[in-house]
């Protein structure tokens with residue numbers, strides 16, 4: 092990378108070695124407190140081009156938090172190096188994180204690279220002193236909004252919600268373990284959101300670290316071309332890992348042993364001594380490979396290459412950086428730059444920061460976010476140009492004067508009133524500041540004192556303050572422009588995934604006018620919960636407080652779900668994994684101070700129908716919340732038909748396929764139904780039964796909610812239903828009763844009718860018990876392979892699908908991605924594994940008993956409970972695994988008998 096800043100530094104060593112501080116100046120600006128210092132940062136206007144919204148993603152324990160801590164230290168944000176092992180990190184600030192040394196929630200932190208105030212002071216002096224000027228690219232100060240995400244698979248939702256709003260990611264690999272199962276998972280999640288990525292191979296100081304082997308794994312398991320931008324430097328060839336070779340600038344950086352990493356020696360490649368001659372050769376070799384790889388995809392670089400008569404070394408570093416950047420941004424190239432270091436030993440982090448600002452996109456360079464207005468979908472650019480609103484207007488039949496007025500409204504007039512559009516991607520309850528809602532602004536500007544309309548919940552909330560977060564600290568902001576990430580404290584309703592808009596002239600009671608009030612950024616998908624535990628308050632008097640604490644917890648983490656068992660009245664908390672629920676229980680009691688007890692963590696099974704029901708009609712006529720509620724509808728339930736895979740809808744028919752594998756169709760049986768808000772128009776065809784508050788949309792939604800409630804509880808085992816199709820029909824001429832037919836009445840009727848249908852379907856032969864079967868990928872060393880496979884087969888009822896199959900990824904077999912020809916890619920040889928060619932490397936790997944092996948198996952979830960502990964003991968701590976829900980399967984035979992006894996006691 093362009094490390095020219097080093098050449099402008101203070102020379103204190105031998106003439107051919109420059110020893111400099113990195114970043115060059117280390118003194119803090121003259122201000123009294125850390126917050127004042129951060130305020131200084133904030134006051135500096137950072138343009139959108141110099142903003143980077145970046146995430147750090149990886150398998151558990153790869154070194155995300157350790158690397159983040161170094162970034163904060165070198166950027167001047169912290170004064171001392173925090174460490175995971177002694178619980179002193181900035182980003183892992185929750186008590187549970189510090190206790191366990193694992194990241195549980197993603198932490199957002201903002202800093203500048205290079206550090207702004209001190210650098211600008213120093214550079215002015217340097218230039219006056221006649222020292223070399225910095226290159227333009229490194230002179231520019233960038234603001235990095237960085238999110239450190241958890242690596243544990245149970246907290247995948249934290250990663251997903253962070254990826255949703257990030258513009259780029261650094262994927263950290265453990266140089267010993269290589270590409271691990273969870274690496275593949277987060278990698279493919281980032282690919283799903285089209286997030287440009289760079290890779291940092293960490294822990295190269297550890298025994299068994301193998302950079303070359305890891306580079307091969309990047310190609311074979313992540314299906315991308317590794318662009319090796321750095322090669323590791325082992326002193327004298329096989330000594331201590333002491334630095335990196337910079338392939339772009341043809342120089343080497345060495346970090347003296349034991350320091351804090353701020354002092355770095357820079358040595359031009361031609362000046363490396365005899366002892367490191369092989370290393371110098373390797374840097375030159377890597378340069379040729381890098382230029383050739385980039386030339387395959389980047390026409391501009393090919394032009395430069397040809398101009399220079401194909402002399403690889405003569406291409407200017409800036410041209411290579413520009414070519415790399417184009418490849419990173421154009422993901423069709425499948426080129427991913429690779430860097431290396433040992434963050435714990437303070438080696439390699441500053442060049443990684445340079446790479447982030449130079450190669451990662453700014454918010455204007457990323458894929459345009461998807462949005463929807465009503466039922467019309469498109470992207471933000473189409474919305475801002477008015478195109479989406481015009482489409483939306485054409486999609487509604489203008490049946491009444493009110494609708495005509497709305498649809499004829501000029502789209503651009505509506506858009507010009509849209510002051511800001513943002514996505515809430517995280518909610519945190521902070522003991523000091525109350526609820527903090529993290530937002531990413533996608534268009535316009537959120538200002539302090541404005542109001543935000545939540546288009547998911549249809550409520551308006553005031554923006555009393557705006558903050559920029561520095562992990563657990565913050566600084567107030569007057570406004571938050573598009574492309575930025577910030578925090579709004581004090582919002583009472585906003586949840587993760589809600590779209591918030593600021594619209595000029597919004598009536599706080601009813602919100603902005605339609606259709607802009609239905610504007611939604613693509614929501615964040617919540618994965619299904621697979622484990623649950625009971626939560627009981629310690630006394631009746633505490634029950635309310637426990638419910639409130641649970642609600643706060645769920646608002647923070649929507650991958651947790653709360654339900655109440657109708658029979659026992661017990662509250663159930665469901666989550667993504669054992670560890671997830673364990674931490675949730677811990678936080679409920681310790682952080683939210685709930686006086687409650689959490690029961691044993693159990694598996695959430697499902698029930699399925701074996702036969703269809705007869706139609707069942709329910710008629711509700713009672714008081715709900717002090718108001719008369721009267722409605723009637725008819726439901727049938729059946730095992731989900733094969734063709735019911737996609738939802739569709741019109742005004743009198745809505746079919747939804749739900750995430751839990753069920754589907755619901757609601758239909759209005761009278762033809763020619765109108766959906767106007769105007770009672771005068773709806774009275775006639777619906778025979779006077781429809782009230783002004785009841786449009787076809789709210790009618791469908793109420794029926795669907797009722798059916799959903801009935802499906803959440805099975806007939807035989809009380810587990811939610813799975814793969815059931817429910818049809819609900821309503822005849823508005825006879826089954827709606829004017830203003831007495833409220834949404835609550837409709838939901839209640841739909842719930843009762845669906846329940847009756849489910850019972851009727853189960854009359855003949857009960858329901859089938861369904862269990863989650865997981866797709867499990869175990870990584871272990873060669874020596875433990877036999878024991879792990881035996882245990883999976885004989886103790887866990889697994890079907891082992893493959894061993895070391897390169898086509899297998901955590902999400903199953905990946906057939907869609909083209910293979911990388913490993914013989915055409917460059918990776919330096921690993922000094923400790925022998926061999927210089929690809930074949931040598933392969934042979935060395937084959938002979939190596941610590942080589943990582945991968946087993947793919949399908950295993951019932953029940954048999955995976957407590958597996959991590961067991962795997963660690965079988966593999967002497969070297970094994971790890973990830974699993975993802977594959978499908979539900981019916982439990983039959985002996986296994987059904989055992990489970991039935993366990994669940995029902997007979």
Ligand SMILES: Nc1nc2c(ncn2[C@@H]2O[C@H](COP(=O)(O)OP(=O)(O)OP(=O)(O)O)[C@@H](O)[C@H]2O)c(=O)[nH]1
Nearest residue numbers: 151152153154155156157193194242294433434435
């Ligand atoms: N030897 C060595 N150890 C490292 C290095 N980087 C991190 N570690 C250690 O690896 C362990 C895990 O580091 P973390 O930084 O917590 O890893 P993480 O990826 O943030 O972990 P999770 O967030 O829990 O997934 C800690 O004990 C670190 O001290 C490194 O470069 N060399």
